[in-house]
Every structure is written in structure tokens, then in C-alpha cells.
Amino acid sequence: MLGILYGIGVGPGDPDLLTLKAVKALSRVSHVFAAASSKNDYSLAHDIVREHIPAGTPVDQLSFPMTFNPDKLEDAWRANCEQVVEILRQGKDVAFLTLGDPMTFSTFIYLMRKVRSRIPDARISVIPGITSFQAAAACAAEPLAEGEEIISIISGAKGGERLKDVISLSDSVVLMKAYKYLPEILAGVEEAGLRDSCCFISRCGLDGEVIERDFDRLLRMERPNYLSLMLIKRRGLESRDGSPRSVDRREGQEVDSTSQASPAGKPSCRDRLRVVGISEPSGPFRFEEKAI
Ligand SMILES: C[S@@+](CC[C@H](N)C(=O)[O-])C[C@H]1O[C@@H](n2cnc3c(N)ncnc32)[C@H](O)[C@@H]1O
Numbered sequence: 001m002l003g004i005l006y007g008i009g010v011g012p013g014d015p016d017l018l019t020l021k022a023v024k025a026l027s028r029v030s031h032v033f034a035a036a037s038s039k040n041d042y043s044l045a046h047d048i049v050r051e052h053i054p055a056g057t058p059v060d061q062l063s064f065p066m067t068f069n070p071d072k073l074e075d076a077w078r079a080n081c082e083q084v085v086e087i088l089r090q091g092k093d094v095a096f097l098t099l100g101d102p103m104t105f106s107t108f109i110y111l112m113r114k115v116r117s118r119i120p121d122a123r124i125s126v127i128p129g130i131t132s133f134q135a136a137a138a139c140a141a142e143p144l145a146e147g148e149e150i151i152s153i154i155s156g157a158k159g160g161e162r163l164k165d166v167i168s169l170s171d172s173v174v175l176m177k178a179y180k181y182l183p184e185i186l187a188g189v190e191e192a193g194l195r196d197s198c199c200f201i202s203r204c205g206l207d208g209e210v211i212e213r214d215f216d217r218l219l220r221m222e223r224p225n226y227l228s229l230m231l232i233k234r235r236g237l238e239s240r241d242g243s244p245r246s247v248d249r250r251e252g253q254e255v256d257s258t259s260q261a262s263p264a265g266k267p268s269c270r271d272r273l274r275v276v277g278i279s280e281p282s283g284p285f286r287f288e289e290k291a292i
Helices: 020-028 044-052 070-089 107-118 132-140 163-169 182-191 215-219
Strands: 004-009 031-037 059-064 094-098 123-127 151-155 172-176 198-202 210-212 228-233 245-248 253-256 273-278 286-291
Touching (some): 020 123, 094 107, 132 172, 163 182, 198 215
Antiparallel strands (some): 172 228, 198 228, 245 253
16 A cells, blocks of 8 residues: 655744644654755754654655756656655655645645656645745734735746736735745835835744845845745835834724844744734734744
8 A cells, every 4th residue: 555645734834833734743653754955955944843753764855956947847847756665655645745734835835746646646745834925924923814905925026026926916916935935025115105014034944034024124134034025015004113203003093113133143933022912802913022
């Protein structure tokens, strides 16, 4: 009998955001694979779950090239798939680790398709993970959607040119992969008239976490980390850095706005005070710092 291929989402970085289902699956599988860049063999996904993998369970890195070249990608994924298929054919269960969620901009999607094309009756089980943008919205205390609002999730890997297609239809846009082409992405945000309505979040839940709402500082940012995204809110941000007061649009009340930037090396949102919105039945909406 064929083994089961588990696609396991390990969340965006903070090991406390791993699901119990992921932890249970990791204790059972016979072999673990993790994606690593072909430039180095470091896998953040493996680091996040390391303590939950029993000693003796083999862990292999599957390297994938950071390229849009379809031939190079095809070759890499054919080779990666063969390694996984070999273990599944031995009847062993395999976990493939992926950052965030396996069904959202994830290398697991390529692997799943490849394995299915090699073994049409492959047994595949996907364990969802907390996505980077859910964690980022929580860290920045920026709601993604409420009421009838629409969220769009797009990639910035080629400069985020689809922002102009979606912005008029969306209340919030999540722009993933906001690193290499950050200047082009910022130009698109400015063109849409939203320079005061975007929040950049990098390395959420990890050392070196950054939450930046100041557009001029974003324009000066050099070589943002690969783990970076932008939240763009068509009706404006919940609160703003750089301004002591901002307007809560839901209540029309003035509220305090608090800086949440955490410079490299400083504690990230998982181990410091979190700014939370407090709404009391008789009082105005306000922000307060709460220990988490
Ligand atoms: C290949 S995608 C992986 C997305 C992932 N599957 C998810 O569900 O979030 C890589 C992109 O995810 C985002 N990302 C992942 N982890 C992040 C983190 N800790 N902080 C900020 N962005 C992150 C960045 O936009 C990064 O370029």
C-alpha cells in the first residue's frame, strides 16, 4: 500500500503558531522533506518544527531554484518528486513542510501536482497552516475584512502590476512577496493614491520583524527581506505611525496611534506588548497595549 503524502503548513515563523494537527502528523510520519533555496540549504520551515520531529526520523531538503524559468523549475520538481515517490512506494508516510499554508503560494502545490501525475491514486492529505498575511494582520492590528468587504491576495514577485486590476474592487489588498520589486510596488501604491494606506510587514514573528507604515521610510528601504508583504487598505489604515492621533473610521472617534516598528534584533510581536483595540459598550473605541 502506498504511503500518505502530508502537505504540512507550519505557519509564518513563530513556532507557537503551529497547529496541533501538524504536530501530531509530524510525530507519526516516517520521513520529512522541506523545501530549501538552491542558493543555500537552510529551511526555515524545518527550523520551526524541529522540536516536534522525533529523533531518528530522516529529514531531507528538496532544493528549488528561485527562478521563473519553467524548464529549470520543471527539472527541479521532477527530481524532487522522484525522491518523495520512492518513499511513498515503500508504503511510508511522508511530510512535506511548507511555510504558512500549503495551498497559498506554496511549493507544496507543485509537488502535489507532480506526485499526482506520477501516481494518479496517490494518497494526499493537506494540513492547513496560518498564512503569513493572517499573522501579519494580527501583528499590525490591521483588520483584513469586516462586514461585506472584499480582500484580494496578489503576488508582488514581478512588481505587483495586478494591483491596479484589483484595487477598485477590493477593500483590502494583501501583496505577497514584496521584496525584490518593492520600488515598483510602491510606485503602484502611490499611483493608486494609497501612500498613507499601506502597511509593510517583514519577518512577522521572527527576529528582525519590521512593521512600517511610513511611506517615505519605505521608499528609502534597501533590499527588504524575502519574508515581506504589504497590506493595502483602500479606506485607510486602522492606525498610523508617525502621527500621534489618527481617526477610527468605524466610530469617527479620535484614537491614539502607536508605533509598532521592531528594529532588527529587537523582540518581535510574539514576545512583546501587543497594541489591541478595545471597544466598550458605553465608551469610544481606543487602543491599549496588552502583554501577550
Ligand atoms: C512562497 S510565499 C509563501 C506563502 C505562505 N505559503 C503563506 O501561506 O503565507 C513567500 C512569501 O510569503 C510571505 N511571508 C512568509 N512568511 C512571512 C513572514 N514571517 N513575514 C512576512 N511575510 C511572510 C512573504 O510575502 C514571502 O515573500
